Amino acid sequence: EDQVTQSPEALRLQEGESSSLNCSYTVSGLRGLFWYRQDPGKGPEFLFTLYSAGEEKEKERLKATLTKKESFLHITAPKPEDSATYLCAAPGSGGYNKLIFGAGTRLAVHP
């Protein structure tokens, strides 16, 4: 069964304290791994797409990496405005474009 699992469930950081969020997946024939950021009550905001193992993408303080079994979202020197829930998702197997989402990591960055 296709599954996307994120850890930790919640993470509290001090401003400037770097860390990583994990996303592991069991989807046969992975056709992309997507990262989104979601603020409370808002729609998910697209961050990155990774397509193959070894690929890395960066945006400001965020860097996403992909291996054959998992993806990491590295947050370098975070600021309070980085506080949000970070979601990863992968298209389900079977040729469809339905995204299977992980439960998310709730990140809180304190000054």
Add this chain to the structure above:
Amino acid sequence: DSGVTQTPKHLITATGQRVTLRCSPRSGDLSVYWYQQSLDQGLQFLIQYYNGEERAKGNILERFSAQQFPDLHSELNLSSLELGDSALYFCASSRDSISTDTQYFGPGTRLTVL
């Protein structure tokens, strides 16, 4: 702003009623997706339309239905509403229907069933 619009922003209704949620995709996008987000279930895929035709179905209840119109906007109809249908409903759109397409999400409709 993703370019995907959804109306209404909030909807409060009673059990047994029927509601319609509306979504306009980004300019040029042909695929529309509907997702439900509740506290205990996370984001769950409901249904996908591509250029007016149903393309994929997820865990969508029989009481729920959707369609995509010639102008590419989509509507999600929820009927015989139950308390458990209270959730955030998101629409997303993508350029095509292939699985590597990035989906861009709208701001959502918060449905409260009393």
